[in-house]
Amino acid sequence: MANADTTFLYAHLTVAGPEREVGEFERRARGPGVIPWYFDGDVLEEDIFLMAIQAPDRSLTVEGCRILAHQFRLRAEERHSQVLALVEAGDTRCPLDLHALLPVPESLLRRGLSDSRSRAWLREQWGVETALRKVVVLPEKKNRSTKSIKSRALQYGFFSEKSLPERAVRRLTALWPALHFTLVEREAF
Template sequence: MSDSPEHPWRPTPVPVDWLWNTLEVGGPAERVEAFRLAAAGSGVVPWVLDLAALEEEFLLPMAGPQDGVRAISLSGAKVLARRLRDAAAANHQAALARMGTDKSCSFDLHRLLPVPPGILALGPEEEESKRWLRTHWGVTRPLRHVQVLPSTLDGRKRKMGQLRVGFWSADWSPWAAIARLRRAWPELSFELRPHYPGSQQQLDEEKPTHAPEQKGRKRQAGAGAG
């Protein structure tokens, strides 16, 4: 159906179901430490953003707001959309700048299983990009709110090591990434536990951080995940 003043087209945000997961990595202490160092990164995926398309997506809902939402002038909407685009670009550049030194994300999938440059150049919203992520990571967005969890390893096992992390994943757990990591690090064990909402497992174990907000494309403009 074509657009009309009565029925203008509006972008529809894609809902996301965020799932809390815990991952335990175990094995010889020196190999666990090597994995810990390899996995630590900024959590940033350095996508090439289509800023013109992003600006348009900021503009459209302001130019044709939903019923009952006060409209602003077209010129005002254009100014605001450009400012939002510029803010997204600045945030993206700041995220890219810290990639070389920031190790605050203890389980950074892009560090372990890097997105190829050809896929990065397409941007995060292209179907080919999503297919690559589904195939290699098992999820189509970076992990969110990654945090180190207390070790459960018996302290008497001094030759053994353990890394425990918790994180939110979008819509599914990163099983594909875990399968690839098991092949790449055969000396280590990887035990991934999804905590489905309301399950007894979620109630009995560590309480997760709050889930990320439901976000559509515009909020995905940043290079990485918090």
Template sequence: MPSVSGMVAAAPTPPEAALAPAHTDWLRHTLAVTGPTAVVERFQAAAAGAGVVPWLLDLDRMEEDWFLALAAPPEGERAISLAGARILARRLRDAAHANHQRALARLDTDRRCPFDLQRLLPVPPAILRLGPEDPASRAWLWAHWGTTRALRHVRALPAELDGRRRRMAELRVEFWSADWSPWQALRRLRRDWPDLTLDLRPHYGDAAAAASDTAIAHPLRTPSRQPGPPATRPTKRPRTRHG
């Protein structure tokens, strides 16, 4: 499996070129962070968070999107009455709001996510106010993280560092990213933590088990706008589609 630990990423593409396919594919990665024990421990403390991006959600728009998807499905045949579609859309809105509030309540105390990009490279408040679906938000994530959505299913893995390497430590994590490896984030972290080696390995064969829990936060999400592809595509995997 190829490693991108030594990758020198191409210059960032213009924000309008952020790649946001209508159907998100999720790519599994493992990341090994190695270096002097004290530095790894500092990085581990800095990276640990709740794994939550505190977006300001436009609940009215989300409810309307869900209603339209139910009332006028792409297949052309509605399976629910208009009144039923309105009721279900409101229930989805309430569920999304409750789920988001629970997530926000964990921000200041939860440190169970071992590699939280919002802690390491936080989204600015002005971008957070736009919400996760705004083109400017997607462009910011692409330019600074190298992907267009927050990482999912982040978990710590057992260290594999050779025990003979004294005074050295390793942090290993697994996560899923949307469509692309978080190459911009890795480039920035390598610059900010020069004493550490960050070895990122994408696992291209795991797309069938993609972490597609989009329905939790955005059930029946309508397709997002798809800008043109960038001039260069770092850490790209073969495109596959999964329902």
């Protein structure tokens, strides 16, 4: 969950090139739009309990803090189960899933998002520390070049937390040399 002071940036990513390659990119880019991090409910419950018990203006008893922490854990486990179900079902509701294109290594998924090495990998490889949010495919304008090869431009709109996925775009440019990627920050609505 994002903090109230978190900055979300809105951006457009245009992927242009030969129609066939753009179509293949479009197919491979689809995924559930989540990162399937390992989840440790015991650690979460203990962390929530410690935050609640140490709150300076605490109004809950020690037992109340334990109940609150346990309820928080149950909700988090439920949400995590939903995320894993999307991944296991091969869900493709997100049209631009960075984890589908540039997967987080399993060894880092096991460490979890709170691990500094996991966050460092995301910053280094993607340029962002979370999955893209509210990803949509924007209306497409057919582009027919004067050459015999038909070209196509596909445009995505999305929000990212604190920074743009510039490093991911650089990696995608190297992996898809026939395509041209353009990432531009936009005003959000």
